[in-house]
Amino acid sequence: MFSHPRMIEEMLREFIAERWVETLDFSTLERVNADFVTEGLKGREGDLIWKLRRRDGRAVYLYLMVEFQSKVDRFMAVRLMGYESLLYQELITRSELSSDGRLPLILPIVLYNGVAEWSAPTDLAELIDVVEPELEPYLPRLRYKVIDEGSYSAEELRRRESLPALLFWFEKNRKREDLQWGVQGLVQRLDKPEDAGLRRAFMVWVTRVLPGGRKVVEQIPEVLGLEEFQDMLEKTVLEWNEELREEGRQEGLREGLQKGLQKGEAKLLIRQLELKFGPLDEETRNRVLAAEPDRLLEWGERILKAPSLADLFGD
Secondary structure (H helix, E strand, O other): OOOOHHHHHHHHHHHOOOHHHHHEEEEEEEEOOHHHOOHHHHOOOOOEEEEEEEOOOOOOOEEEEEEEEOOOOOOHHHHHHHHHHHHHHHHHHOOOOOOOOOOOEEEEEEEEOOOOOOOOOOEHHHHOOOOOHHHHHHOOOOEOEEEEHHHOOHHHHHHOOOHHHHHHHHHHOOOOOOHHHHHHHHHHHOOOHHHHHHHHHHHHHHHHHOOOOOOOHHHOOOOOOHHHHHHHHHHHHHHHHHHHHHHHHHHHHHHHHHHHHHHHHHHHHHHHHHHHHOOOOHHHHHHHHOOOHHHHHHHHHHOOOOOOHHHHHOO
16 A cells, blocks of 8 residues: 555655655655665565655655564664665666765655564664764764554544554554444545545455455456445455454353353362361352462362361461
8 A cells, every 4th residue: 555655645744744744745756666776675575665856846856665564673773774775876876866966865764563662773873882982973874764553542543634544543443343434434535536546455455454354356356436445345344343243252152161160160169178178158158259260270289188278278
């Protein structure tokens, strides 16, 4: 989905939202093809490289490298330095320079969807040991931006208007049955003829990622109309919700069985205690009935040698 210019523009405007974003001319967004970069970058299929001009028309390009990550990589800055170096070497070879011979700026962005909060240093200099203060000017500098999906609550994402926000919201709601709101949001945001490509991209994502996606990608039309898009989404969500309900029923059965076994073990232990120590008071009976399985097993082993209830319970 981030191979579509609209997703890149809305991601920058809403999730970076710094003043320099407004200096960019998003109508000039152009994705850099794989044959443009060196062999060292061709194998990185998850990365996307874009270029665009500033609004003042200067021949300065901004390259966006979107790095998809599911786990925190402490040395992400080192990796990105390697990718930038390869890209700069290619730009020099192709004479892709400004009028005064300078290289264009490269802005690395890490789009992160892991569970743990992003904790890696976002500046390469933070990873390098400096033995003398006088050596600090020689530290290599590379900073990157992180968009951490997990740092936004579902409620906050729901209040936002962009497609990336809606995508992140879907990711947070995979185990909830309120996806109908998300379906309507997609239909409202992708209602124009020029949105056909993004409609199919979202449908492919739903098919591959959400548990209810049952359709083969090849069965999704290349040109997906709005009504057909809405119909396919709603059917997928219905299938997904039914699957969730079935999983819930199965989980309930498993929990019920576990509780039944636990209750039976507690009653058996009470019977054994009464045979050895005589009738139990209400407090002791309730203590045994409320105990966890591991504690019941421990008491069941102690009963063979414990001379009293106090010794058995460890009081």
